Amino acid sequence: MKMTSFFAPTLRDDPSEAEVISHKLMLRGGYIRKLAAGIYSYLPLGWRVIKKIEEIIRKEMNEAGAQEVLLPAVQPAELWKQTGRWDVYGKELLRMKDRHERDFCLGPTHEEVITDLVRNNVSSYKDLPLMLYQIQTKFRDEIRPRFGLMRGREFIMKDCYSFDRDPEGLRISYEKMEAAYRRIFDSCGLRYRVVNADPGAIGGGFSQEFMVTAQTGEDEIVHCSHCSFAASKELSKIETDNSCPKCSEGVLKVERGIEVGHIFQLGQKYSSSMNAEFLDETGARRPYVMGCYGIGVGRTAAAAIEQNHDQNGIIWPMQIAPFHAALVPVNSSDPIQSDTAKVLYEELTALGLEVLWDDRDERAGVKFKDMDLLGLPVKIILGKTLSEGKVEVSVRSSGEKILMSPSEVKHFKPFDPYLRKRTV
RNA sequence: CGGGGAGUAGCUCAGCUUGGUAGAGCACCUGCUUUGGGAGCAGGGGGCCGCAGGUUCAAAUCCUGUCUCCCCGACCA
Numbered sequence: 001m002k003m004t005s006f007f008a009p010t011l012r013d014d015p016s017e018a019e020v021i022s023h024k025l026m027l028r029g030g031y032i033r034k035l036a037a038g039i040y041s042y043l044p045l046g047w048r049v050i051k052k053i054e055e056i057i058r059k060e061m062n063e064a065g066a067q068e069v070l071l072p073a074v075q076p077a078e079l080w081k082q083t084g085r086w087d088v089y090g091k092e093l094l095r096m097k098d099r100h101e102r103d104f105c106l107g108p109t110h111e112e113v114i115t116d117l118v119r120n121n122v123s124s125y126k127d128l129p130l131m132l133y134q135i136q137t138k139f140r141d142e143i144r145p146r147f148g149l150m151r152g153r154e155f156i157m158k159d160c161y162s163f164d165r166d167p168e169g170l171r172i173s174y175e176k177m178e179a180a181y182r183r184i185f186d187s188c189g190l191r192y193r194v195v196n197a198d199p200g201a202i203g204g205g206f207s208q209e210f211m212v213t214a215q216t217g218e219d220e221i222v223h224c225s226h227c228s229f230a231a232s233k234e235l236s237k238i239e240t241d242n243s244c245p246k247c248s249e250g251v252l253k254v255e256r257g258i259e260v261g262h263i264f265q266l267g268q269k270y271s272s273s274m275n276a277e278f279l280d281e282t283g284a285r286r287p288y289v290m291g292c293y294g295i296g297v298g299r300t301a302a303a304a305i306e307q308n309h310d311q312n313g314i315i316w317p318m319q320i321a322p323f324h325a326a327l328v329p330v331n332s333s334d335p336i337q338s339d340t341a342k343v344l345y346e347e348l349t350a351l352g353l354e355v356l357w358d359d360r361d362e363r364a365g366v367k368f369k370d371m372d373l374l375g376l377p378v379k380i381i382l383g384k385t386l387s388e389g390k391v392e393v394s395v396r397s398s399g400e401k402i403l404m405s406p407s408e409v410k411h412f413k414p415f416d417p418y419l420r421k422r423t424v
Numbered sequence: 425c426g427g428g429g430a431g432u433a434g435c436u437c438a439g440c441u442u443g444g445u446a447g448a449g450c451a452c453c454u455g456c457u458u459u460g461g462g463a464g465c466a467g468g469g470g471g472c473c474g475c476a477g478g479u480u481c482a483a484a485u486c487c488u489g490u491c492u493c494c495c496c497g498a499c500c501a
Contacts, residue, residue: 012450012462013436017494028435037493091425092499109501143425143499157501209501262501296501312461331459365461372461383460392460 001323003358007044010370020216022305023148025314029374031322038145038153040298045374048322049301050156054135056187056319057158057295064180066131066160071113073137077103079112083273094141106139111270111292114161118288119276125165128278128288129173133160135297149298150218150258156298162291165280167267170289174206174265177293181210181261184295189317190304193230193257195221207264210295211257212303221257226250258303259296266290305375308397314375315397323356324418326371330364330383337382340391344380344406351410352420355380372396380409 008030017034018024026032031046042050058068080086080093086105094106107113114132122130135158145153162173178194185192190212197209209232211221220233224244233254244250271277271287280286301320308315318324327345329337338359345357356376358367364383371379381392390403393412404412410419 009434011435015435016430016437019495034493090499138501140500144495144497146495151500155501159501259501294501299501328460333459361459363459363461363463365459365463368461370462381460 001354001356003356003360006356008374009043010373018148020147020150020306021309022150022216022302025305025309025373025375026148026302029314032149034148038142038151040149040152040154045322046301049316049320050297052320052322053188053297053300054156054158057135057184057297060180060184060187061133061158061160064131064176065129066133066162068134069117069132070134070136071107071110071117073107073139074104075107075110075113077105079116079274080105083112083270085112092140092142094139107136108138108140109294110134110136110159111161111266111290112274115270115274115276115288115290118161118163119271119274122163123278125278125280128163128165129169130163131160131173131177133158133293147302149302152298155296158295158297160293162293163271163288164291165278165286165289167289170265170267170291174263174291177263177291178208181263181293181295185210185212185260185300187319188300188304189319190260190300190307192260193221193223193255195223195230195232195257197232197262205265205267207262209259210261210263212260212300212307213255213257214303214306215256216306217256217258217303219257219259221255222252223255224250225253258299258306260300260303261293261295263293264291266292309375312369313373316375316377318377318414318418321375321377323354323376324415325353325355325378325380326374326376327355327357327380328364328367328371328382329359330367330381332359332361336386340382340386340406344382344391344409348410353410353415353418378412378414 010030011028014024015027018027026046029045030043032040032042034040061068077086093108096104098104118130135156137154138157139154142151142153145151160177162170162177164170164173192210192212195209195211197207211219221230222233223230224247226249227244227247229244229246242252244252267289268287271290277285277287304317304320305314308317327341329341331337341357345355348355358371360367375396377396379394379396381394383392385392385403389405391406391409393402393404393409
């Protein structure tokens with residue numbers, strides 16, 4: 001993509017409406033724009049990041065045996081009345097009426113809809129287990145939306161639901177999901193902890209949260225300095241600096257985190273109230289044993305920024321960066337630089353690499369500042385070293401700069417996983 | 425919803441106390457110079473001062489109402 005034709009309106013000043021770093025940087029970098037409180041447009045850069053995260057999620061969900069569906073965002077009140085949540089959910093549920101004065105709501109979550117779908121179309125134990133997921137825009141009329149994508153009212157969420165015949169089946173489905181979640185956040189290049197949590201309004205029994213660690217996180221996590229023990233602070237009621245209840249070798253420390261995923265063992269909460277049942281081998285009717293598994297996609301992007309940034313801007317992990325590299329000819333009026341840029345751009349792009357070519361007629365400083373703000377993992381700089389036949393490859397996270405010939409750029413290690421493998 | 429703060433150009437803000445008909449920096453457009461970390465000079469475009477009403481000869485400025493946005497609390501991916 002050429003910068004001159006790319007829609008990425010960057011700002012020099014922090015917008016006054018933004019308080020947290022991810023919100024500031026996403027606005028400044030031209031990733032998002034606000035339409036109303038807690039409601040944002042994703043600009044090309046922001047949408048690219050969202051799609052990267054979504055693809056990682058899809059891959060792991062599919063491999064875990066879940067199948068992708070897309071459920072309606074607009075849902076009839078009747079379903080919500082069956083589970084009692086029409087009255088319980090409160091003002092967070094955005095309600096509306098159609099032209100016939102029938103009650104509807106904008107889905108904040110989809111337990112009712114998915115349970116309805118499955119009860120109407122699955123009736124035998126032979127069809128279980130079943131795992132279905134979707135990636136969709138949710139709406140929750142939060143009392144106080146804030147921090148940009150961190151807590152929006154409209155937000156993109158991956159929600160997955162498992163249907164099993166018994167608690168043992170649920171345990172297996174849940175463990176598959178937990179493992180898939182670990183792979184997802186690993187693949188996103190994030191550091192995180194898995195903590196035992198309070199199921200809250202969704203209900204059910206056991207639940208765990210996936211917390212991306214960052215000093216700016218809203219939640220406090222107690223974790224062991226020695227083993228993998230971790231719990232949310234309010235739930236654990238454990239004092240810090242005590243010894244670990246699990247391994248007793250480590251000492252408990254507090255850390256801050258951002259909740260990006262939450263997985264629940266729901267049990268029969270929804271299937272019972274909605275009469276969602278299957279027939280077992282004996283012909284007996286039994287309610288499904290359910291689990292549900294959510295990931296905040298936009299929040300994951302925001303959390304990645306909270307965890308990975310510096311004074312100059314975002315530092316994306318390569319896996320979810322909107323582009324793998326920035327191509328920066330320092331002086332755009334230098335024909336050697338622009339010719340080399342064109343050749344390199346075409347070569348790298350043909351190999352499958354996503355390159356943002358800063359072909360603007362700007363001074364070097366402007367381009368460097370902008371590319372650092374955007375947080376692209378690698379800058380390929382064509383400048384004074386070009387007279388010696390070298391380009392400079394600069395790593396955003398470490399500041400490391402490596403001189404190499406233009407033809408060597410495609411062999412730069414960090415690009416490896418993203419190169420289209422050619423059949424020989 | 426309770427408490428606090430703010431709405432003036434695309435962004436950051438000044439002007440408001442003491443009413444006299446709107447400014448700066450950045451961004452944008454044109455020209456010239458410049459080209460390795462947010463350049464310089466010259467010229468230019470852009471704002472019914474959130475909205476409605478009131479006071480006044482006169483309102484960005486004073487008064488009333490209203491909407492929106494942000495921060496702290498309860499909620500959550």
